[in-house]
Amino acid sequence: MNPDLLTLTQWLSPAFPLGSFAYSHGLETVVENGAVSDRQTLTDWIADILRFGTGHVDAILLCQSISGEDMADTARALAASKERLHESEAQGRAFVETVNSMSGAQAQHAPFPVAVGVAARGLTLAPQEVVSLYLHAFASNLVSVGVRFIPLGQSDGQKGLAALHPVILEVAAQAATQTFSDMASAAFGADIAAMQHETQDVRIFKT
Incomplete structure:
Protein backbone atom coordinates (compact mmCIF):
# COMPACT_ATOMS: atom_id res chain seq x y z
CA MET A 1 0.00 0.00 0.00
CA ASN A 2 1.20 3.51 -0.79
CA PRO A 3 1.98 5.23 2.56
CA ASP A 4 1.13 8.59 0.98
CA LEU A 5 -2.49 7.45 0.86
CA LEU A 6 -2.44 7.19 4.65
CA THR A 7 -0.91 10.67 4.87
CA LEU A 8 -3.67 12.15 2.72
CA THR A 9 -6.32 10.24 4.67
CA GLN A 10 -4.91 11.70 7.88
CA TRP A 11 -4.95 15.24 6.46
CA LEU A 12 -8.61 14.91 5.47
CA SER A 13 -9.76 12.99 8.53
CA PRO A 14 -12.30 14.55 10.94
CA ALA A 15 -9.56 14.15 13.57
CA PHE A 16 -7.28 16.61 11.74
CA PRO A 17 -7.63 19.98 13.53
CA LEU A 18 -9.38 22.06 10.87
CA GLY A 19 -12.59 22.78 12.78
CA SER A 20 -14.63 21.58 9.77
CA PHE A 21 -17.47 20.47 12.04
CA ALA A 22 -18.25 24.14 12.76
CA TYR A 23 -19.04 24.99 9.11
CA SER A 24 -22.31 24.11 7.36
CA HIS A 25 -21.58 25.79 3.99
CA GLY A 26 -25.02 27.41 4.08
CA LEU A 27 -26.76 24.13 4.87
CA GLU A 28 -28.00 25.45 8.21
CA THR A 29 -30.07 28.05 6.34
CA VAL A 30 -31.80 25.58 4.01
CA VAL A 31 -32.53 23.17 6.86
CA GLU A 32 -34.00 26.09 8.80
CA ASN A 33 -36.27 27.12 5.91
CA GLY A 34 -37.34 23.53 5.16
CA ALA A 35 -35.71 23.13 1.73
CA VAL A 36 -33.59 20.26 3.12
CA SER A 37 -35.52 18.05 5.50
CA ASP A 38 -34.62 14.38 4.96
CA ARG A 39 -31.99 12.05 3.51
CA GLN A 40 -33.06 12.50 -0.11
CA GLN A 64 -4.19 23.16 -10.71
CA SER A 65 -2.40 23.69 -7.40
CA LYS A 82 -17.98 36.65 3.01
CA GLU A 83 -18.73 33.44 4.94
CA ARG A 84 -17.55 31.22 2.09
CA LEU A 85 -14.24 33.11 2.04
CA HIS A 86 -13.91 32.83 5.81
CA GLU A 87 -14.68 29.10 5.71
CA SER A 88 -12.02 28.41 3.09
CA GLU A 89 -9.39 30.71 4.58
CA ALA A 90 -9.84 29.49 8.16
CA GLN A 91 -9.63 25.82 7.25
CA GLY A 92 -6.72 26.47 4.91
CA ARG A 93 -4.83 28.31 7.64
CA ALA A 94 -5.43 25.51 10.15
CA PHE A 95 -4.36 22.92 7.58
CA VAL A 96 -1.13 24.71 6.65
CA GLU A 97 -0.13 25.36 10.25
CA THR A 98 -0.66 21.73 11.25
CA VAL A 99 1.13 20.28 8.21
CA ASN A 100 4.01 22.74 8.67
CA SER A 101 4.28 21.73 12.31
CA MET A 102 4.31 18.04 11.42
CA SER A 103 6.74 18.22 8.51
CA GLY A 104 8.90 21.26 9.12
CA ALA A 105 7.69 22.78 5.85
CA GLN A 106 7.15 26.52 5.51
CA ALA A 107 4.11 26.62 3.25
CA GLN A 108 2.18 29.88 3.11
CA HIS A 109 -1.44 30.28 4.20
CA ALA A 110 -3.91 29.72 1.37
CA PRO A 111 -7.61 28.82 0.92
CA PHE A 112 -8.24 25.21 1.82
CA PRO A 113 -8.30 23.49 -1.61
CA VAL A 114 -5.15 25.35 -2.64
CA ALA A 115 -3.40 24.50 0.63
CA VAL A 116 -4.20 20.81 0.16
CA GLY A 117 -3.04 20.94 -3.45
CA VAL A 118 0.29 22.54 -2.54
CA ALA A 119 0.90 19.98 0.21
CA ALA A 120 -0.09 17.13 -2.12
CA ARG A 121 2.67 18.03 -4.57
CA GLY A 122 4.96 15.99 -2.34
CA LEU A 123 2.76 12.89 -2.47
CA THR A 124 3.05 10.11 -5.02
CA LEU A 125 -0.68 10.14 -5.69
CA ALA A 126 -2.57 10.98 -8.86
CA PRO A 127 -4.54 14.26 -8.72
CA GLN A 128 -7.76 12.31 -9.24
CA GLU A 129 -7.07 10.30 -6.07
CA VAL A 130 -6.37 13.44 -4.06
CA VAL A 131 -9.51 15.16 -5.32
CA SER A 132 -11.66 12.10 -4.63
CA LEU A 133 -10.63 11.97 -0.99
CA TYR A 134 -10.90 15.77 -0.64
CA LEU A 135 -14.47 15.75 -1.99
CA HIS A 136 -15.37 12.76 0.15
CA ALA A 137 -14.24 14.65 3.26
CA PHE A 138 -16.22 17.72 2.11
CA ALA A 139 -19.38 15.68 1.49
CA SER A 140 -18.94 13.72 4.71
CA ASN A 141 -18.81 16.92 6.73
CA LEU A 142 -22.03 18.20 5.15
CA VAL A 143 -23.73 14.88 5.80
CA SER A 144 -22.63 15.16 9.42
CA VAL A 145 -24.19 18.64 9.57
CA GLY A 146 -27.45 17.15 8.28
CA VAL A 147 -27.35 14.27 10.75
CA ARG A 148 -26.96 16.72 13.63
CA PHE A 149 -29.24 19.55 12.52
CA ILE A 150 -32.16 18.07 10.51
CA PRO A 151 -31.73 15.67 12.41
CA LEU A 152 -31.17 12.34 10.62
CA GLY A 153 -30.28 8.95 12.02
CA GLN A 154 -26.69 7.80 11.58
CA SER A 155 -27.79 5.04 9.19
CA ASP A 156 -29.62 7.51 6.97
CA GLY A 157 -26.56 9.74 6.98
CA GLN A 158 -24.30 6.91 5.87
CA LYS A 159 -26.76 5.84 3.16
CA GLY A 160 -26.72 9.40 1.86
CA LEU A 161 -22.93 9.55 1.85
CA ALA A 162 -22.68 6.22 0.03
CA ALA A 163 -25.11 7.51 -2.61
CA THR A 179 -8.23 23.71 -16.69
CA PHE A 180 -8.74 27.20 -15.32
CA SER A 181 -11.18 28.01 -18.13
CA ASP A 182 -13.50 25.19 -16.99
CA MET A 183 -13.98 26.77 -13.57
CA ALA A 184 -17.57 27.93 -13.07
CA SER A 185 -20.30 27.75 -10.46
CA ALA A 186 -24.05 27.44 -10.98
CA ALA A 187 -25.20 26.34 -7.50
CA PHE A 188 -27.02 29.62 -6.96
CA GLY A 189 -29.31 28.30 -4.23
CA ALA A 190 -26.33 27.25 -2.13
CA ASP A 191 -24.63 30.62 -2.69
CA ILE A 192 -27.76 32.53 -1.67
CA ALA A 193 -28.17 30.31 1.40
CA ALA A 194 -24.59 31.12 2.43
CA MET A 195 -25.30 34.86 2.05
CA GLN A 196 -28.53 34.61 4.06
CA HIS A 197 -26.71 32.76 6.81
CA GLU A 198 -24.61 35.86 7.49
CA THR A 199 -27.65 37.66 8.93
CA GLN A 200 -29.48 34.68 10.46
CA ASP A 201 -30.60 35.51 14.01
CA VAL A 202 -29.82 32.15 15.63
CA ARG A 203 -26.88 30.17 14.30
CA ILE A 204 -25.27 26.92 15.42
CA PHE A 205 -22.66 26.85 12.64
CA LYS A 206 -20.19 29.53 11.58
CA THR A 207 -21.29 29.37 7.93
Missing part, protein backbone atom coordinates in the same frame (compact mmCIF):
# COMPACT_ATOMS: atom_id res chain seq x y z
CA THR A 41 -33.18 16.29 -0.08
CA LEU A 42 -29.85 16.41 1.77
CA THR A 43 -28.21 14.06 -0.74
CA ASP A 44 -29.60 16.02 -3.69
CA TRP A 45 -28.39 19.31 -2.18
CA ILE A 46 -24.86 18.04 -1.64
CA ALA A 47 -24.76 16.38 -5.09
CA ASP A 48 -25.59 19.72 -6.74
CA ILE A 49 -22.86 21.48 -4.75
CA LEU A 50 -20.37 18.82 -5.80
CA ARG A 51 -21.30 18.95 -9.49
CA PHE A 52 -22.13 22.60 -9.99
CA GLY A 53 -20.81 24.57 -7.01
CA THR A 54 -17.94 24.56 -4.57
CA GLY A 55 -17.13 20.89 -5.17
CA HIS A 56 -16.53 21.46 -8.89
CA VAL A 57 -14.53 24.67 -8.33
CA ASP A 58 -12.46 23.28 -5.45
CA ALA A 59 -11.64 20.16 -7.47
CA ILE A 60 -10.13 22.22 -10.30
CA LEU A 61 -8.35 24.58 -7.90
CA LEU A 62 -6.83 21.56 -6.17
CA CYS A 63 -5.67 19.92 -9.41
CA ILE A 66 -0.93 20.19 -7.52
CA SER A 67 0.40 20.91 -11.01
CA GLY A 68 2.30 23.94 -9.68
CA GLU A 69 -0.06 26.81 -10.47
CA ASP A 70 -0.49 29.60 -7.88
CA MET A 71 -4.25 29.55 -7.34
CA ALA A 72 -4.58 31.24 -3.93
CA ASP A 73 -5.81 34.63 -5.16
CA THR A 74 -8.08 32.96 -7.71
CA ALA A 75 -9.67 30.89 -4.94
CA ARG A 76 -10.25 34.03 -2.88
CA ALA A 77 -11.78 35.86 -5.84
CA LEU A 78 -14.16 32.99 -6.55
CA ALA A 79 -15.62 32.90 -3.01
CA ALA A 80 -19.31 33.69 -3.45
CA SER A 81 -19.78 35.38 -0.07
CA LEU A 164 -22.74 10.44 -3.22
CA HIS A 165 -19.74 8.22 -4.03
CA PRO A 166 -20.48 8.06 -7.80
CA VAL A 167 -20.85 11.85 -7.91
CA ILE A 168 -17.53 12.30 -6.11
CA LEU A 169 -15.75 10.00 -8.54
CA GLU A 170 -17.39 11.73 -11.51
CA VAL A 171 -16.34 15.23 -10.39
CA ALA A 172 -12.81 14.08 -9.52
CA ALA A 173 -12.33 12.41 -12.91
CA GLN A 174 -13.50 15.52 -14.74
CA ALA A 175 -11.30 17.85 -12.66
CA ALA A 176 -8.18 15.84 -13.48
CA THR A 177 -8.51 16.84 -17.15
CA GLN A 178 -9.97 20.34 -16.73
Whole structure:
Protein backbone atom coordinates (compact mmCIF):
# COMPACT_ATOMS: atom_id res chain seq x y z
CA MET A 1 0.00 0.00 0.00
CA ASN A 2 1.20 3.51 -0.79
CA PRO A 3 1.98 5.23 2.56
CA ASP A 4 1.13 8.59 0.98
CA LEU A 5 -2.49 7.45 0.86
CA LEU A 6 -2.44 7.19 4.65
CA THR A 7 -0.91 10.67 4.87
CA LEU A 8 -3.67 12.15 2.72
CA THR A 9 -6.32 10.24 4.67
CA GLN A 10 -4.91 11.70 7.88
CA TRP A 11 -4.95 15.24 6.46
CA LEU A 12 -8.61 14.91 5.47
CA SER A 13 -9.76 12.99 8.53
CA PRO A 14 -12.30 14.55 10.94
CA ALA A 15 -9.56 14.15 13.57
CA PHE A 16 -7.28 16.61 11.74
CA PRO A 17 -7.63 19.98 13.53
CA LEU A 18 -9.38 22.06 10.87
CA GLY A 19 -12.59 22.78 12.78
CA SER A 20 -14.63 21.58 9.77
CA PHE A 21 -17.47 20.47 12.04
CA ALA A 22 -18.25 24.14 12.76
CA TYR A 23 -19.04 24.99 9.11
CA SER A 24 -22.31 24.11 7.36
CA HIS A 25 -21.58 25.79 3.99
CA GLY A 26 -25.02 27.41 4.08
CA LEU A 27 -26.76 24.13 4.87
CA GLU A 28 -28.00 25.45 8.21
CA THR A 29 -30.07 28.05 6.34
CA VAL A 30 -31.80 25.58 4.01
CA VAL A 31 -32.53 23.17 6.86
CA GLU A 32 -34.00 26.09 8.80
CA ASN A 33 -36.27 27.12 5.91
CA GLY A 34 -37.34 23.53 5.16
CA ALA A 35 -35.71 23.13 1.73
CA VAL A 36 -33.59 20.26 3.12
CA SER A 37 -35.52 18.05 5.50
CA ASP A 38 -34.62 14.38 4.96
CA ARG A 39 -31.99 12.05 3.51
CA GLN A 40 -33.06 12.50 -0.11
CA THR A 41 -33.18 16.29 -0.08
CA LEU A 42 -29.85 16.41 1.77
CA THR A 43 -28.21 14.06 -0.74
CA ASP A 44 -29.60 16.02 -3.69
CA TRP A 45 -28.39 19.31 -2.18
CA ILE A 46 -24.86 18.04 -1.64
CA ALA A 47 -24.76 16.38 -5.09
CA ASP A 48 -25.59 19.72 -6.74
CA ILE A 49 -22.86 21.48 -4.75
CA LEU A 50 -20.37 18.82 -5.80
CA ARG A 51 -21.30 18.95 -9.49
CA PHE A 52 -22.13 22.60 -9.99
CA GLY A 53 -20.81 24.57 -7.01
CA THR A 54 -17.94 24.56 -4.57
CA GLY A 55 -17.13 20.89 -5.17
CA HIS A 56 -16.53 21.46 -8.89
CA VAL A 57 -14.53 24.67 -8.33
CA ASP A 58 -12.46 23.28 -5.45
CA ALA A 59 -11.64 20.16 -7.47
CA ILE A 60 -10.13 22.22 -10.30
CA LEU A 61 -8.35 24.58 -7.90
CA LEU A 62 -6.83 21.56 -6.17
CA CYS A 63 -5.67 19.92 -9.41
CA GLN A 64 -4.19 23.16 -10.71
CA SER A 65 -2.40 23.69 -7.40
CA ILE A 66 -0.93 20.19 -7.52
CA SER A 67 0.40 20.91 -11.01
CA GLY A 68 2.30 23.94 -9.68
CA GLU A 69 -0.06 26.81 -10.47
CA ASP A 70 -0.49 29.60 -7.88
CA MET A 71 -4.25 29.55 -7.34
CA ALA A 72 -4.58 31.24 -3.93
CA ASP A 73 -5.81 34.63 -5.16
CA THR A 74 -8.08 32.96 -7.71
CA ALA A 75 -9.67 30.89 -4.94
CA ARG A 76 -10.25 34.03 -2.88
CA ALA A 77 -11.78 35.86 -5.84
CA LEU A 78 -14.16 32.99 -6.55
CA ALA A 79 -15.62 32.90 -3.01
CA ALA A 80 -19.31 33.69 -3.45
CA SER A 81 -19.78 35.38 -0.07
CA LYS A 82 -17.98 36.65 3.01
CA GLU A 83 -18.73 33.44 4.94
CA ARG A 84 -17.55 31.22 2.09
CA LEU A 85 -14.24 33.11 2.04
CA HIS A 86 -13.91 32.83 5.81
CA GLU A 87 -14.68 29.10 5.71
CA SER A 88 -12.02 28.41 3.09
CA GLU A 89 -9.39 30.71 4.58
CA ALA A 90 -9.84 29.49 8.16
CA GLN A 91 -9.63 25.82 7.25
CA GLY A 92 -6.72 26.47 4.91
CA ARG A 93 -4.83 28.31 7.64
CA ALA A 94 -5.43 25.51 10.15
CA PHE A 95 -4.36 22.92 7.58
CA VAL A 96 -1.13 24.71 6.65
CA GLU A 97 -0.13 25.36 10.25
CA THR A 98 -0.66 21.73 11.25
CA VAL A 99 1.13 20.28 8.21
CA ASN A 100 4.01 22.74 8.67
CA SER A 101 4.28 21.73 12.31
CA MET A 102 4.31 18.04 11.42
CA SER A 103 6.74 18.22 8.51
CA GLY A 104 8.90 21.26 9.12
CA ALA A 105 7.69 22.78 5.85
CA GLN A 106 7.15 26.52 5.51
CA ALA A 107 4.11 26.62 3.25
CA GLN A 108 2.18 29.88 3.11
CA HIS A 109 -1.44 30.28 4.20
CA ALA A 110 -3.91 29.72 1.37
CA PRO A 111 -7.61 28.82 0.92
CA PHE A 112 -8.24 25.21 1.82
CA PRO A 113 -8.30 23.49 -1.61
CA VAL A 114 -5.15 25.35 -2.64
CA ALA A 115 -3.40 24.50 0.63
CA VAL A 116 -4.20 20.81 0.16
CA GLY A 117 -3.04 20.94 -3.45
CA VAL A 118 0.29 22.54 -2.54
CA ALA A 119 0.90 19.98 0.21
CA ALA A 120 -0.09 17.13 -2.12
CA ARG A 121 2.67 18.03 -4.57
CA GLY A 122 4.96 15.99 -2.34
CA LEU A 123 2.76 12.89 -2.47
CA THR A 124 3.05 10.11 -5.02
CA LEU A 125 -0.68 10.14 -5.69
CA ALA A 126 -2.57 10.98 -8.86
CA PRO A 127 -4.54 14.26 -8.72
CA GLN A 128 -7.76 12.31 -9.24
CA GLU A 129 -7.07 10.30 -6.07
CA VAL A 130 -6.37 13.44 -4.06
CA VAL A 131 -9.51 15.16 -5.32
CA SER A 132 -11.66 12.10 -4.63
CA LEU A 133 -10.63 11.97 -0.99
CA TYR A 134 -10.90 15.77 -0.64
CA LEU A 135 -14.47 15.75 -1.99
CA HIS A 136 -15.37 12.76 0.15
CA ALA A 137 -14.24 14.65 3.26
CA PHE A 138 -16.22 17.72 2.11
CA ALA A 139 -19.38 15.68 1.49
CA SER A 140 -18.94 13.72 4.71
CA ASN A 141 -18.81 16.92 6.73
CA LEU A 142 -22.03 18.20 5.15
CA VAL A 143 -23.73 14.88 5.80
CA SER A 144 -22.63 15.16 9.42
CA VAL A 145 -24.19 18.64 9.57
CA GLY A 146 -27.45 17.15 8.28
CA VAL A 147 -27.35 14.27 10.75
CA ARG A 148 -26.96 16.72 13.63
CA PHE A 149 -29.24 19.55 12.52
CA ILE A 150 -32.16 18.07 10.51
CA PRO A 151 -31.73 15.67 12.41
CA LEU A 152 -31.17 12.34 10.62
CA GLY A 153 -30.28 8.95 12.02
CA GLN A 154 -26.69 7.80 11.58
CA SER A 155 -27.79 5.04 9.19
CA ASP A 156 -29.62 7.51 6.97
CA GLY A 157 -26.56 9.74 6.98
CA GLN A 158 -24.30 6.91 5.87
CA LYS A 159 -26.76 5.84 3.16
CA GLY A 160 -26.72 9.40 1.86
CA LEU A 161 -22.93 9.55 1.85
CA ALA A 162 -22.68 6.22 0.03
CA ALA A 163 -25.11 7.51 -2.61
CA LEU A 164 -22.74 10.44 -3.22
CA HIS A 165 -19.74 8.22 -4.03
CA PRO A 166 -20.48 8.06 -7.80
CA VAL A 167 -20.85 11.85 -7.91
CA ILE A 168 -17.53 12.30 -6.11
CA LEU A 169 -15.75 10.00 -8.54
CA GLU A 170 -17.39 11.73 -11.51
CA VAL A 171 -16.34 15.23 -10.39
CA ALA A 172 -12.81 14.08 -9.52
CA ALA A 173 -12.33 12.41 -12.91
CA GLN A 174 -13.50 15.52 -14.74
CA ALA A 175 -11.30 17.85 -12.66
CA ALA A 176 -8.18 15.84 -13.48
CA THR A 177 -8.51 16.84 -17.15
CA GLN A 178 -9.97 20.34 -16.73
CA THR A 179 -8.23 23.71 -16.69
CA PHE A 180 -8.74 27.20 -15.32
CA SER A 181 -11.18 28.01 -18.13
CA ASP A 182 -13.50 25.19 -16.99
CA MET A 183 -13.98 26.77 -13.57
CA ALA A 184 -17.57 27.93 -13.07
CA SER A 185 -20.30 27.75 -10.46
CA ALA A 186 -24.05 27.44 -10.98
CA ALA A 187 -25.20 26.34 -7.50
CA PHE A 188 -27.02 29.62 -6.96
CA GLY A 189 -29.31 28.30 -4.23
CA ALA A 190 -26.33 27.25 -2.13
CA ASP A 191 -24.63 30.62 -2.69
CA ILE A 192 -27.76 32.53 -1.67
CA ALA A 193 -28.17 30.31 1.40
CA ALA A 194 -24.59 31.12 2.43
CA MET A 195 -25.30 34.86 2.05
CA GLN A 196 -28.53 34.61 4.06
CA HIS A 197 -26.71 32.76 6.81
CA GLU A 198 -24.61 35.86 7.49
CA THR A 199 -27.65 37.66 8.93
CA GLN A 200 -29.48 34.68 10.46
CA ASP A 201 -30.60 35.51 14.01
CA VAL A 202 -29.82 32.15 15.63
CA ARG A 203 -26.88 30.17 14.30
CA ILE A 204 -25.27 26.92 15.42
CA PHE A 205 -22.66 26.85 12.64
CA LYS A 206 -20.19 29.53 11.58
CA THR A 207 -21.29 29.37 7.93
